[in-house]
Amino acid sequence: MTIDKRISEDEAVATLADGMTLGIGGWGSRRKPMSLVRALLRSPVTDLTVVSYGGPDVGLLCAAGKVRRLIYGFVSLDSIPLEPHFRAARQGGTIPEPVEYDEGMLQWALYAGSLRLPFLPTRAGLGSDVLEVNPSLRLVSSPYDDREELVAVPGLRLDAAFVHLNRSDARGNAQFLGPDLYFDDLFLNACEPGRRFLSCERIVPTESLLDEGSFHTLRINRSMVDGVVEAPRGAHFTTCEPDYGRDEAFQRHYVGAAGDPDAWAAFVDRFLSGSEHDYQQAVAAWHVEQTERAARETEGATS
Amino acid sequence: MSTPSPDGAGHDGVSRADIVVVACAEAFRGDGEIFASGMGTIPMLGARLARASFEPDLLVSDGEAFFVANDLEVGGTDKLVEGWIPFRSVFDTLWGGRRHVMMGATQIDAHGNTNIANIGPWDRPKAQLLGVRGGPGNTVNHATSFWIPRHSARVFVPKVDMVSGVGTDRAADIGGWIAAHHHLARVVTNLAVLDLGGPDGRLRLLSVHPGVSVSDVEENTGFELVIGPDTPETRLPTDHEMAILDRLDPSGLRLSEVPV
Structure with missing residues (x-):
């Protein structure tokens, strides 16, 4: 008996409602379920409580005004220490209920929640x-x-959870191939069954799960997952080792745009106003532009 | 007395950055077989230098998720992995007390209460920084040191805006287990080396870097420091340490962080 849990980002997000508590896996600007976050940005869902070891997921949701309560230990882009939208939101007082914990306290909150303590x-x-x-x-x-x-x-119980892994089968047996699981298992375990969504770089047959990593990498089993989204480059622009590293150039572009309302409006228009496919196409086109511009500048400098 | 040359180099090409890294390494002296965790280039170099010289049992990480057994250069990828230390294991190690972290501080007061979270009131900060991160847990569980790249009265303040790292006065107030285990080991800045060994756990000047006077330090500190009658100079790196530093930081990243 196989249960196929494959769904799209938009189908996953359509199950969310205003006022829910959403946990987002990953850490800082590392292996964040960004395609699910982008789908959430496209949806009308708002008034959320967001729980995260925060990175651009938190920044984007704050910039879109979707966060009522934010439970965090930090919000950072790692190679760029401060997240610009989070800073602006805190300094502008637009997160009505910030809840700031020590990083380890946040782990304990999720762990207690997952053990129903x-x-x-x-x-x-x-x-x-x-x-x-x-x-x-x-x-x-x-x-x-x-x-x-x-x-x-x-203890913290979640209404919905988003995580992004490297591989999964169609039932939600999932694998991390990078250096750290972070706390993705705790986000799933602290969540009520029904809205535990896992995106992954590639859906593989169950019999192929050990092709790329040892059994130690199978830390997410299907009892922890309700929906599986195949999302190649779904963590972009954050890291998803070993499939890809952080897109540092694009992260810098994001930070630059975030500092200026007009530039941010143009960024949203170009990258965040269409589907996930549109996003990935727009990013690819942006990189081609950057490469061409660099080539022209080199040419100009040598001629 | 040494007199730094205009380009910042002192004795035989020794720069302030080299002296500072050695001072950071000294913070880990005697620590034995624990995780020496350096946040940022200078503390990371300090931990790796200590391990490569006088404190060989230390465990140092690549800053990501692995303990490395070789003398990995900063930003280097040629790792000899000797262990796995994902964040969950960092927390386990931290709460188990087998770690000494050297981290930054945007503000620090006379008792070593530190702030990396926000400037201005927490409810509506003038400047939102990182958040408290691991500061609260670190400071009540294991040795914590600080690296402050710009020693000034804006950093060394009478009162920090948010206590993200617990100082000696607050630890003493809690008493019991925490007072017994609380240990702020060292504060290294671009001007001086300090600890919390003054009366009532107050910040005490241990040494000034070559070319820095005690009054330079006092003028750049927003409260009264505990200062003894004779403040020595921070020691210079040995030739052996300089050779290790050139191996750990061949491109001289440390110099851009401590320009002098």
Whole structure:
């Protein structure tokens, strides 16, 4: 009995509703489910709670005004430390409910959620202003003789989750081939069944799952996934090692455009106003332009 | 006393950047077989230099997800992998205490409370920075040092806008396990080396780099430092260390971060 879970990005996003809590896998500007995020940008869904080790996913959703509550430990583009749209949103006060955690606290929130526990204790956060800016966080005392007071990180349950992996079969047995799974398994496990969406570079037959990596890379099984989206270059412009690295030139272009309203409007018009196919075509055309411009400049400099 | 030449080079081509990297390496002296984690070029070079010279048991990473056994140059890809350290394992190692991180700080106060999150009020920052990242967990779980490329009164402030890294005063207030394990090891800047060994865990000047005076440091610090009667100069790299540095950073990336 095979269950084919293949769907499109737009079909996945069509199951989301305003006000939901969405977890997005990856880390910073690494292996982000960008084609699903781009589909979300095309949809009317808004008023979201977004949970992420944030990168351009968070930036784009903030720029589009879709985020009511943001639960994060950082938002960064890695090679460019600060995410321009996230900065603008925080400085402009347009994220109504920011929730800032230590990176490890965020892992604990997802892990507690995935284990259906009310909280997990940690020392991370004690003494820092994370407790000041999150007044709803409570402390818990060890019931043992030490009586130590710890932060009780509340478990987080998600209504929807997006992750991007390297390979998957049509049922959602998925594989990471790069250096780090990040916390993608926790995002899926913390999510209620129904809207756990996994995009991948390529859908392969189950019998081919071990062709490119050892069994250790099969960290996502089909009980964790409701929909599989085949999305070649779906993590662009973030890394998806070993299939491709970060598109640094395009990331710089994104950051440059984000700093200026007119340039950003032109960026959205050119790259984010059509389908995923249109996006990939527009990026390819942009690279051809850059190469031609560089060639002309070299020619000009040598003539 | 050394007098740096106009191009920033001091003794026999030794630059401020070289002295700073050695000072960062010194922060890891005595650490043994733990993860020496450097955030950014200078701290990463410091950790790798320490491992390549006087602290050979340290584990150093490629900045991505692997422990590397060879003397990997900054930005280099020719890795001899000796272990896997994805982020989940970093958190495990961190909470287990087997790590010493050297990270940046946009603001730091007299007790070593640090801020990398935002400038201005958190509710509506004037400048949103990275967010607290791993600062809260790092500082209450294992040794933490800081690298500050521009020592100024805008960085060394009486009060930080957001405590992302826990200082000695707050750790002492919590008491118990955290007070017993809290350890801010070293603060290295482009001017000086400091620690938190002053009375009440206050920031103390340990040495000034060649060509820098104690008053230079005082003028660029927005609060009173603990300063002893005789502040030595930060030591120079040995010839052996210079040879290692040239191998770890052949293109001189360290010089662009610490121009002087």
